Amino acid sequence: MDFNKIGNIEEWESFYASNNSKDKIIFKFSPICPISFMAEKKFDSWVKNLNNAKEIEVAKVDVINSRSLSQLIEKQTNIRHESPQVIWLDKKGKVKWDANHYSITKGALDEQLTGEKVSFLRKIF
Numbered sequence: 031m032d033f034n035k036i037g038n039i040e041e042w043e044s045f046y047a048s049n050n051s052k053d054k055i056i057f058k059f060s061p062i063c064p065i066s067f068m069a070e071k072k073f074d075s076w077v078k079n080l081n082n083a084k085e086i087e088v089a090k091v092d093v094i095n096s097r098s099l100s101q102l103i104e105k106q107t108n109i110r111h112e113s114p115q116v117i118w119l120d121k122k123g124k125v126k127w128d129a130n131h132y133s134i135t136k137g138a139l140d141e142q143l144t145g146e147k148v149s150f151l152r153k154i155f
Contacts, residue, residue, distance in 0.1 A: 032088075033077070033090050034087065034088065034090070035089070035090055036099065037091075038099060039099055042091075042099055045089050046123065049087065050123075051121060052085040053085065053086045053120055053126065054118075055077075055087070056091060056117045056118075057088070057090045057115070057116055058091045058112070058113055058117070059091070059113060059115075060092070060113045061094055063114070066113055069114035069131070069132075069134040070114065073114075073116065073139070075136070076136050076139050076140075080143075107119070108125070109125060109128050115129070115134075116139070
């Protein structure tokens with residue numbers, strides 16, 4: 031699965047308004063933060079292993095180079111800015127789930143994808 035790299039407000043508005051038949055996942059990160067680096071590796075690995083059964087669009091936002099965009103996302107989603115951060119929007123554009131820092135794990139993402147509870151150990155890795 032490919033990522034949409036969103037770097038400005040116009041790209042965000044296009045992504046946000048596009049295809050109401052898919053959930054949208056936004057990964058916000060700082061390219062200079064070690065916590066963001068580790069969360070991004072986990073997130074990228076999870077996205078890479080998604081099968082096409084679930085219709086999802088994925089975007090990444092560099093919060094250092096796109097501060098005004100990050101602030102707009104915070105305003106539109108009503109989710110306080112964090113980095114790293116995942117914001118999962120349903121098909122109607124409403125926030126379905128969000129996580130930040132060490133809460134961004136394969137298990138937590140799987141739980142949101144399937145709706146099934148994941149064991150504690152699987153959730154933290």
